[in-house]
Amino acid sequence: MALSRIASSSSRSHLIKPLTTALSLRRPISSLSSTDDTTTLTFETSVPFTSHRCDPPSRTVETTPKELLSFFRDMALMRRMEIAADSLYKAKLIRGFCHLYDGQEAVAVGMEAAITKKDCIITAYRDHCIFLGRGGTLLEAFAELMGRKGGCSKGKGGSMHFYKKEGGFYGGHGIVGAQVPLGCGLAFAQKYSKDENVTFALYGDGAANQGQLFEALNMAALWDLPAIFVCENNHYGMGTAEWRAAKSPAYYKRGDYVPGLKVDGMDAFAVKQACKFAKEHALKNGPIILEMDTYRYHGHSMSDPGSTYRSRDEISGVRQERDPVERIRKLILSHELATEKELKDFEKEVRKEVDEAIAKAKESPMPDPSELFTNVYVKGFGVEAYGADRKEVRAVLP
Numbered sequence: 001m002a003l004s005r006i007a008s009s010s011s012r013s014h015l016i017k018p019l020t021t022a023l024s025l026r027r028p029i030s031s032l033s034s035t036d037d038t039t040t041l042t043f044e045t046s047v048p049f050t051s052h053r054c055d056p057p058s059r060t061v062e063t064t065p066k067e068l069l070s071f072f073r074d075m076a077l078m079r080r081m082e083i084a085a086d087s088l089y090k091a092k093l094i095r096g097f098c099h100l101y102d103g104q105e106a107v108a109v110g111m112e113a114a115i116t117k118k119d120c121i122i123t124a125y126r127d128h129c130i131f132l133g134r135g136g137t138l139l140e141a142f143a144e145l146m147g148r149k150g151g152c153s154k155g156k157g158g159s160m161h162f163y164k165k166e167g168g169f170y171g172g173h174g175i176v177g178a179q180v181p182l183g184c185g186l187a188f189a190q191k192y193s194k195d196e197n198v199t200f201a202l203y204g205d206g207a208a209n210q211g212q213l214f215e216a217l218n219m220a221a222l223w224d225l226p227a228i229f230v231c232e233n234n235h236y237g238m239g240t241a242e243w244r245a246a247k248s249p250a251y252y253k254r255g256d257y258v259p260g261l262k263v264d265g266m267d268a269f270a271v272k273q274a275c276k277f278a279k280e281h282a283l284k285n286g287p288i289i290l291e292m293d294t295y296r297y298h299g300h301s302m303s304d305p306g307s308t309y310r311s312r313d314e315i316s317g318v319r320q321e322r323d324p325v326e327r328i329r330k331l332i333l334s335h336e337l338a339t340e341k342e343l344k345d346f347e348k349e350v351r352k353e354v355d356e357a358i359a360k361a362k363e364s365p366m367p368d369p370s371e372l373f374t375n376v377y378v379k380g381f382g383v384e385a386y387g388a389d390r391k392e393v394r395a396v397l398p
Contacts (some may be wrong), residue, residue: 037066045270054259057277075105078129099126103297106324110271122170123202125160134167138357150364177210187227198226206237224286252291265292266322
């Protein structure tokens with residue numbers, strides 16, 4: 001039975017607009033793994049893509065009920081993880097720097113839907129949800145946040161240095177913009193190996209003014225590297241609005257000679273379509289810039305209340321009009337893939353899953369003090385540390 005639906009009310013004007021669907025039997029979201037994956041749902045992205053030196057991709061996006069439900073699951077899990085991290089930080093179980101991603105989940109989920117684990121991702125310090133999307137576990141995430149041995153970086157990296165090489169995730173970097181040249185290095189290796197994979201180098205609007213970004217972009221363009229520069233434009237750097245920091249905040253045009261695309265980063269399907277397009281482009285023609293128009297609900301980091309340089313009305317307005325999780329929820333309900341109660345019950349399951357991961361992470365021991373000296377030098381190339389008189393060997397670093 002075919003069904004055509006077009007969002008007509010003003011409250012739906014911000015949503016991804018369904019064009020045509022084949023109506024399938026509604027299934028509880030708890031049966032996600034057995035959801036019909038043969039029915040095709042076709043949507044139109046919330047807003048058109050804006051392009052620079054390239055033809056934009058089609059606004060029409062195809063998906064399945066299974067993918068739609070998985071988007072809801074993944075984003076609900078990411079949202080709950082970040083809210084829990086906020087509480088753990090305030091309880092002083094997480095120390096040091098901590099940058100949360102809630103509000104930007106559509107970027108992580110949409111990007112992951114368009115690529116494979118053989119493609120590489122490298123990002124800055126707002127990295128928890130990207131790590132989860134690359135196959136990381138809640139236990140590894142919370143253990144790392146709390147500096148425990150069971151963390152993804154053995155408790156030595158903390159919030160800013162998540163890492164999962166086997167999942168194609170290369171961090172988690174604390175130096176503003178420093179990950180972008182490293183991402184170009186990954187793309188160079190991919191081109192050299194001729195393995196038909198790409199690297200996504202993510203950075204924020206604050207880092208978009210870094211000189212090293214332009215140097216890396218220049219080399220990537222000279223060598224036609226399969227590098228995708230992703231500016232997660234959440235409109236604020238460290239307490240600074242984009243218009244105060246950038247003379248030209250059209251970040252997708254910043255490459256000048258490099259093509260660019262502006263994307264609604266609160267629309268998971270727009271992100272998916274853009275990343276699929278960017279991967280195809282990068283493999284054939286070299287680098288491209290994607291500007292993800294997104295928003296962070298928390299401050300820059302946990303030390304920033306996030307309300308001194310923007311109004312609470314602005315934050316609540318974005319939550320009501322553009323929230324990525326709520327967009328997916330409304331699509332699921334409008335296509336009768338689950339009921340409101342089923343979605344709420346599922347969110348309770350997510351909360352329980354997060355709580356259980358936190359409990360297990362708390363049981364993980366602290367790293368052994370000897371771990372301070374590991375992974376500093378390549379094995380076999382360590383150094384001997386002497387006392388002031390150069391006679392007594394005080395320590396040998398492996």
